Amino acid sequence: MKLAICEQFGIDFPLFAFSHCRDVVAAVTNAGGFGVLGATAYTPEQLDRELSWIDDHVGGRPYGADIIVPAKFEGKGENLSTGQLADRIPAETKDFVAKLLAEHDIEPEERPRLGGSSLSGDTGRDLLDVAMSHPIKLVANALGVPPDYMIEAAGERGIPVAALVGAREHAVKQVNAGVDLIIAQGTEAGGHCGEVSTLVLVPEVLEAVEATGKRVPVLAAGGIVTGRQMAAAVAMGADGAWTGSVWLTTEEAETAPHTQQKMLAASSRDTVRSAGRTGKPSRQLVSDWTDAWLPHDGGARPLPLPLQSMLVEPVLRRIDGLASQGHSGAQALSTYFVGQGVGLMNKVKPAREVVREFIEDYLAAAERLSGTLPD
Amino acid sequence: MKLAICEQFGIDFPLFAFSHCRDVVAAVTNAGGFGVLGATAYTPEQLDRELSWIDDHVGGRPYGADIIVPAKFEGKGENLSTGQLADRIPAETKDFVAKLLAEHDIEPEERPRLGGSSLSGDTGRDLLDVAMSHPIKLVANALGVPPDYMIEAAGERGIPVAALVGAREHAVKQVNAGVDLIIAQGTEAGGHCGEVSTLVLVPEVLEAVEATGKRVPVLAAGGIVTGRQMAAAVAMGADGAWTGSVWLTTEEAETAPHTQQKMLAASSRDTVRSAGRTGKPSRQLVSDWTDAWLPHDGGARPLPLPLQSMLVEPVLRRIDGLASQGHSGAQALSTYFVGQGVGLMNKVKPAREVVREFIEDYLAAAERLSGTLPD
Known part of the structure; x- marks a missing residue:
C-alpha cells in the first residue's frame, strides 16, 4: 500500500x-x-x-x-522480592478464589503456587x-x-x-x-x-x-x-x-483447544471488560470466572498490579488444564483475553x-x- | 453519492x-x-x-x-392508566431521588409531579x-x-x-x-x-x-x-x-445552554451507559445523577420502563431549570443523552x-x- x-x-x-x-x-x-x-x-x-x-x-x-x-x-520503588510482593496478597482474596474453585468441583491444591511478578x-x-x-x-x-x-x-x-x-x-x-x-x-x-x-x-x-x-x-x-x-x-x-x-x-496459535472452540462459537456480546485477571480492566471471554469478579455482595475486589495476576494466573492455567480434559466446572470458568471482534472470528x-x-x-x-x- | x-x-x-x-x-x-x-x-x-x-x-x-x-x-397487556402505573413506583425509589436532590441543596417539591407514560x-x-x-x-x-x-x-x-x-x-x-x-x-x-x-x-x-x-x-x-x-x-x-x-x-438545537456547554467541554470519556434515566441502559453525560444510579451500597435500582422516566423526567427538567439559573447543585446533577462522539463536538x-x-x-x-x- x-x-x-x-x-x-x-x-x-x-x-x-x-x-x-x-x-x-x-x-x-x-x-x-x-x-x-x-x-x-x-x-x-x-x-x-x-x-x-x-x-x-x-x-x-x-x-x-x-x-x-x-x-x-504495587510495590513500585520499594525493590520488593516476589515473596515480599506475595505477602501483600490478602487471605480473603485467596479464600474467595478457593471457594470459587470449590463451587466448580475443583479440589484445592495443597500448596497453591503463585505466579511471577512480570507485571510489576x-x-x-x-x-x-x-x-x-x-x-x-x-x-x-x-x-x-x-x-x-x-x-x-x-x-x-x-x-x-x-x-x-x-x-x-x-x-x-x-x-x-x-x-x-x-x-x-x-x-x-x-x-x-x-x-x-x-x-x-x-x-x-x-x-x-x-x-x-x-x-x-x-x-x-x-x-x-x-x-x-x-x-x-x-x-x-x-x-x-x-x-x-x-x-x-x-492454526499457528497456541490457544488452548477448548478456548479456541469458545472463541469460534462466541458472538461479539460474549466478552467483558473485567479486572479479574490482572487487576486492571481487560477484555476477556465471559465465563463464570469473569462473572465472579463483577462487583457484587460477598464478592472480592481484584487486587492491584501485579498481585492479581500473581494470584490468579497459575489458577487459570490449572483451570485450562482441567478444561482440556473435559472437566465441566473448569470449562465454565475458563476464559482468555479477546476483543469484541471475536464475533467475526468463525x-x-x-x-x-x-x-x-x-x-x-x-x-x-x-x-x-x-x-x-x-x- | x-x-x-x-x-x-x-x-x-x-x-x-x-x-x-x-x-x-x-x-x-x-x-x-x-x-x-x-x-x-x-x-x-x-x-x-x-x-x-x-x-x-x-x-x-x-x-x-x-x-x-x-x-x-411494565404493565404491558394490562391496560393500565398512567395513575395505575404510577402506583407501581416504589416509595423507596422516590425517597432515594428526594435524598439525592437534598444532597444537592434542592428543596423537595410539595407535590412532586410524575411524567407521562410515553415509554409504555x-x-x-x-x-x-x-x-x-x-x-x-x-x-x-x-x-x-x-x-x-x-x-x-x-x-x-x-x-x-x-x-x-x-x-x-x-x-x-x-x-x-x-x-x-x-x-x-x-x-x-x-x-x-x-x-x-x-x-x-x-x-x-x-x-x-x-x-x-x-x-x-x-x-x-x-x-x-x-x-x-x-x-x-x-x-x-x-x-x-x-x-x-x-x-x-x-444552533438550531433546543439543548439547554448549560448542557450544551458541558457537551462542548466534554471528552469522549465523559459519557456513561446508565439505566438511571429510562430504566434501560442509555448513554449520557456523566454527572452526579448518573453516578448516583451506579450499583453501590445504599443505592437504588432503576425501575423498569416506563416507571423510571415517569419518576425522573420531571425531576431532570426541574434540575435543568435550576441549572440554567446557575444553581451549582443542579449543574452537578444535570445530564443529557449523548454519545462518545461528544469528544469531537467542540x-x-x-x-x-x-x-x-x-x-x-x-x-x-x-x-x-x-x-x-x-x-
Whole structure:
C-alpha cells in the first residue's frame, strides 16, 4: 500500500500483529505485515530462544517485541522480592478464589503456587536488553508512558518505540515523552483497554497528535479482525492497524483447544471488560470466572498490579488444564483475553491466509468507498 | 453519492439525522440529508403541529419520524392508566431521588409531579396515526421489534420502517419481522444502546442480514459525528449513517445552554451507559445523577420502563431549570443523552454547516483511502 508507514517499517501492508506465539509473528512478517512478539510472559532466557527462532525464520524481514512495563504497580520503588510482593496478597482474596474453585468441583491444591511478578515492571529491563540484542525493528509498551530507559536504549539503536493508549490525553503524554508510534486502542480490544470505542478514539487521537506539532504515525486497534475494518480506520486517517485477537484462532496459535472452540462459537456480546485477571480492566471471554469478579455482595475486589495476576494466573492455567480434559466446572470458568471482534472470528485459518484475506478485504473496501463518489 | 439508498430515499447524501427539534430536521433535509423527528416526547396534537411546520419548510423533500414503542415494558397487556402505573413506583425509589436532590441543596417539591407514560408504548399508536397523516418517508422504532400495527400501517402506505439494533441476533429478528431498514447502533451511541462497538457491530450485522437472503439496507450508528467516520462505515459496507448527538450542539438545537456547554467541554470519556434515566441502559453525560444510579451500597435500582422516566423526567427538567439559573447543585446533577462522539463536538454550528462539513470530510476520507491503493 502507498502509505508512508510501509516505507518507514519496510513492509508491504501496515497490519501489525501482536501474538505470544513466534509462529504467528514470523508468518505475518513473511506475508508482508509486521509481527510483534508479546514478550512479557517469558523469562529473559526463553525470550532469547523465541527471538532467535524468529530470526532464523524471517530472512531479515522486520518484526518487533512488546514488553509491558506498567507505569504504576504495587510495590513500585520499594525493590520488593516476589515473596515480599506475595505477602501483600490478602487471605480473603485467596479464600474467595478457593471457594470459587470449590463451587466448580475443583479440589484445592495443597500448596497453591503463585505466579511471577512480570507485571510489576521489574523484569522489563532484562527483557528489553534481550530483545535489543536481536534485530527488532519496534519495541512496544502498554499501561502508561514507557520508562526512560526504554526510550533511551531504543533511541540509541534507532529502534522506534510504540505505545498503546486508550484516551486522547494519554496520546499527547506519550508523544511528549518521545514515543515514535501511537496505537489508539478502543474499548472493544482484547486485553487491557479503556472505555472509548475505536471509531471515536482514532479520530480523537489523530486530532490530538496533530495538535502537538510532531509527526507521529497512529495505528488503530480494538475490534479489528478484517480488512474492511482496517480500511475504515485508514479512511479516518490512521496509518494502519494493530491487531491481536484475530491471531488466536489461527492454526499457528497456541490457544488452548477448548478456548479456541469458545472463541469460534462466541458472538461479539460474549466478552467483558473485567479486572479479574490482572487487576486492571481487560477484555476477556465471559465465563463464570469473569462473572465472579463483577462487583457484587460477598464478592472480592481484584487486587492491584501485579498481585492479581500473581494470584490468579497459575489458577487459570490449572483451570485450562482441567478444561482440556473435559472437566465441566473448569470449562465454565475458563476464559482468555479477546476483543469484541471475536464475533467475526468463525474459522481456524493459517496466519498467512488471514493476512491474504485482510489485504483482499481492504482493497474491496477501498473500492466500495471510492465507488460512492460522484463523477 | 452513488449509493442505492440515495435513490431509494430521494436524497443526495445518506446522512440520517435524528433530532427532537423540527428546525434540525428541516435543515438536514434541505441540505440533502434525511431529517427524522423524534416524536415520542410529544402529545399527538403537538406532533401534528411540529410535522405541519416541517411540511411547510422542506418543500416536499423527504423526512421521517421516530416513535419508540418498546417491545417490553411494565404493565404491558394490562391496560393500565398512567395513575395505575404510577402506583407501581416504589416509595423507596422516590425517597432515594428526594435524598439525592437534598444532597444537592434542592428543596423537595410539595407535590412532586410524575411524567407521562410515553415509554409504555400506549401512546405509540396515536403518534403513528398522526405521523402517517403527514408525507413522512420513513418511520423508525427502537427498543425491540416494531408492533405489527406499525409494520402493517406503514406497509399499506408504502412507508419504509426502520429499526435500531445493538446486536446481530436482533437484526435478524427485525428483518424477519418485515423491517425495511436496519440501523446498527454501537455502544458508543447516545441514548439507548447495547454493548458492542460500531466498528464490530456494523460488519457483524451486515453479514447476518446478508445471510437472511433479504436485501435490507443497513445504516451505521453510534459515535458518528464526522464525515470521516461515516466514510469508515460505508467502506465496511454500510449504506449510510444514522446520527443523533452531533445535532445537539447545532444552533438550531433546543439543548439547554448549560448542557450544551458541558457537551462542548466534554471528552469522549465523559459519557456513561446508565439505566438511571429510562430504566434501560442509555448513554449520557456523566454527572452526579448518573453516578448516583451506579450499583453501590445504599443505592437504588432503576425501575423498569416506563416507571423510571415517569419518576425522573420531571425531576431532570426541574434540575435543568435550576441549572440554567446557575444553581451549582443542579449543574452537578444535570445530564443529557449523548454519545462518545461528544469528544469531537467542540463548536456550535448551524445544522446546514454540519451537513456540508460531513460531505467534505467524507469525500476527503474516500480519497485518502483510495490514495493508499497500489498502482
